[in-house]
Amino acid sequence: MSYYKIHDLENYFKMYKKSVREPRKFWDKIADDNFSWYQKWEKVFDFDFQEAKFRWFIDAKLNITKNCIDRHLARRGDKTAILFEPNNPDEEAQHITYNELYARVAKMANVLREQGVQKGDRVCIYLPMIPELAVAVLACARIGAVHSVVFAGFSASAVAARINDCDSKLVITSDGSYRGDKTIDLKSIVDEALEKAPGVEKVLVVKRTNTNVNMKEGRDIWLQPLLDEAIPNNVAEVMDAEDPLFILYTSGSTGKPKGMVHTTAGYMVYTAYTFKNIFNYEENDVYWCTADIGWITGHSYILYGPLLNGATTVMFEGVPSYPNFSRFWDIIEKHQVNQFYTAPTAIRSLAKESIDFVQKYPLKSLKVIGSVGEPINEEAWHWYNDHVGGKRCPLVDTWWQTETGGIMISPIPFITPTKPTYATLPLPGVQPVLMDELRNEIEGNQVTGSLCIKFPWPSMARTIWGDHQRFKETYFTAFPGKYFTGDGALRDEVGYYRITGRVDDVIIVSGHNLGTAPIEDAINEHPAVAESAIVGFPHDIKGNALYGFVILKETGEGRKQENLAIEINQLISDQVGPIAKLDKIQFVSGLPKTRSGKIMRRILRKIAEGDFSNFGDTSTLLNPECVEEIKNGKL
Ligand code: WT7
Numbered sequence: 001m002s003y004y005k006i007h008d009l010e011n012y013f014k015m016y017k018k019s020v021r022e023p024r025k026f027w028d029k030i031a032d033d034n035f036s037w038y039q040k041w042e043k044v045f046d047f048d049f050q051e052a053k054f055r056w057f058i059d060a061k062l063n064i065t066k067n068c069i070d071r072h073l074a075r076r077g078d079k080t081a082i083l084f085e086p087n088n089p090d091e092e093a094q095h096i097t098y099n100e101l102y103a104r105v106a107k108m109a110n111v112l113r114e115q116g117v118q119k120g121d122r123v124c125i126y127l128p129m130i131p132e133l134a135v136a137v138l139a140c141a142r143i144g145a146v147h148s149v150v151f152a153g154f155s156a157s158a159v160a161a162r163i164n165d166c167d168s169k170l171v172i173t174s175d176g177s178y179r180g181d182k183t184i185d186l187k188s189i190v191d192e193a194l195e196k197a198p199g200v201e202k203v204l205v206v207k208r209t210n211t212n213v214n215m216k217e218g219r220d221i222w223l224q225p226l227l228d229e230a231i232p233n234n235v236a237e238v239m240d241a242e243d244p245l246f247i248l249y250t251s252g253s254t255g256k257p258k259g260m261v262h263t264t265a266g267y268m269v270y271t272a273y274t275f276k277n278i279f280n281y282e283e284n285d286v287y288w289c290t291a292d293i294g295w296i297t298g299h300s301y302i303l304y305g306p307l308l309n310g311a312t313t314v315m316f317e318g319v320p321s322y323p324n325f326s327r328f329w330d331i332i333e334k335h336q337v338n339q340f341y342t343a344p345t346a347i348r349s350l351a352k353e354s355i356d357f358v359q360k361y362p363l364k365s366l367k368v369i370g371s372v373g374e375p376i377n378e379e380a381w382h383w384y385n386d387h388v389g390g391k392r393c394p395l396v397d398t399w400w401q402t403e404t405g406g407i408m409i410s411p412i413p414f415i416t417p418t419k420p421t422y423a424t425l426p427l428p429g430v431q432p433v434l435m436d437e438l439r440n441e442i443e444g445n446q447v448t449g450s451l452c453i454k455f456p457w458p459s460m461a462r463t464i465w466g467d468h469q470r471f472k473e474t475y476f477t478a479f480p481g482k483y484f485t486g487d488g489a490l491r492d493e494v495g496y497y498r499i500t501g502r503v504d505d506v507i508i509v510s511g512h513n514l515g516t517a518p519i520e521d522a523i524n525e526h527p528a529v530a531e532s533a534i535v536g537f538p539h540d541i542k543g544n545a546l547y548g549f550v551i552l553k554e555t556g557e558g559r560k561q562e563n564l565a566i567e568i569n570q571l572i573s574d575q576v577g578p579i580a581k582l583d584k585i586q587f588v589s590g591l592p593k594t595r596s597g598k599i600m601r602r603i604l605r606k607i608a609e610g611d612f613s614n615f616g617d618t619s620t621l622l623n624p625e626c627v628e629e630i631k632n633g634k635l
Contacts, residue, residue, distance in 0.1 A: 039059070062238075068308055069101055069138070081097060082315055105138045108230075110230040112139055121146070121169060125140075141246075146247055155573065156189045158257075159189065163199070172204045174187065175208060178208070188214070244462075259464055261462050267300075268308060275306055290316060328350070343371065369389045405459025423496075425495065432489075448490040451497075453485065533599045534582065535549075586630070589626065
């Protein structure tokens, strides 16, 4: 019996128990049966929670792209690996076969080597959702370079900060990108970023929009002519199981983004295993995840997970609202998509439009539908389940994080009965626990607490690039001996998990994970601002929107507050990105603080939500009088 695929509920529970009782045997078999290795491991794993050190498949040698591409060529060479659907529906879709993907990745790998990229070097990829993005990612992995994909919606300063943090010498970008009816000049954003990132020596530029760009002599090179000259063959680099595969930045509670480092073998094994089970992928299926490859969802479940399984994975360049609100359903019908994976924010934005946009499509090809990124509220769950899944497709609500590398808690379709708003049960190999404030594990069901994972799993992040101390402190100190997720959760009467949301300073807006600190830093740079605090408040479509409380300096008085609000949002947009703009800005004369100087966000959150009923314990407040003023001025 292969443990790779779960067959029924009984088999799930059996496997789950086995994975807890004999984790070495469990993972050893999965890794042994399903991948190609240059050399097998000495030991399945070892770990030290105190030092936050984790190693998997120790001393094994492999290359993940051999597993994603080469080993499929004999049987699936002519099968579509990547199905590219362009932004403009009139432009033809591209079916990139495994054979073609091999040649394109090999060429790109050879170009990167010619440009001096070596094993271990970091390459920053700032590209829209076009095939070159997938090819660039895989080409880095092919030669052992560490890819750092930066979402192409990020601003120049966010790009610069990420490039500098991991010291990338080479950037891959494009002239521009299409998003709905807009064209965005990506290259000029990179140009601006590089003024603040002087370490970059080369920029390879993909032509996508034919936008006029400025090419800096000696630094910027058009990519296509280099690819045309390159050889379509490449010998993959031999990588150690624990060599870094990629860095992906996520926000934290300080201004500096955290470069989460994922390594090779554990990430490969876990993303492949979860993809197969959670999407129930079968050989001729067409699978589509609507995320951007700039996020972990795209890394694990557009590229690596599907390709490791020899799947056909759709890559969509555009947005759900262009040319109209039927675009998703149109693509599902056009390509006969079998598995569809998207975010609650997308569902909510489509659910508010006329039902006709979805109802005119039969969507009979769909077998499984999935959700990821934030809690899916009951209304959105039903809309998705009824109108997209036709009440016939299991809806998998998948809980996981950039840090976990792969899906941790999720129903297994056709096996785990679903329940609205519940991510349900952990995957075999995953050991979630709920903790109380006294750091005790909460046993039993019908309880809530802080969600931790008490045993290592293969795809867990290994460190924060350049700052292991921060890794330790952020994830392994609040609850010693456990990984702390930052989320709160509830366990119901049958042991199903429901994620209730962040318990830290992260706010999820339209599925984007935003730290409060970098946004407050941006606001505070405005010359008229003395201090600020932001909190989230419920929003019909975005899930949460941002509410800012801002104290102005003396000099700020007399200026028009409307103008200040616009300027503040412009600063945020420039420094963090447009997604982080505030929906509401209230100017106040003080912020509620504890005696130790910490802003009591709990109170601000309540006010922003419009709930003045109970602010909890306010006895430690230094300046309770400001609460009244803030309440009266609520927007
Ligand atoms: C945070 C991680 C992992 C993919 C995208 C987000 C929230 C994610 C769910 C879900 C409730 C969810 C959590 C988590 N989250 N999926 N199914 N139900 N909450 O990755 O940006 O690292 O964010 O997203 O709060 O901690 P990320």
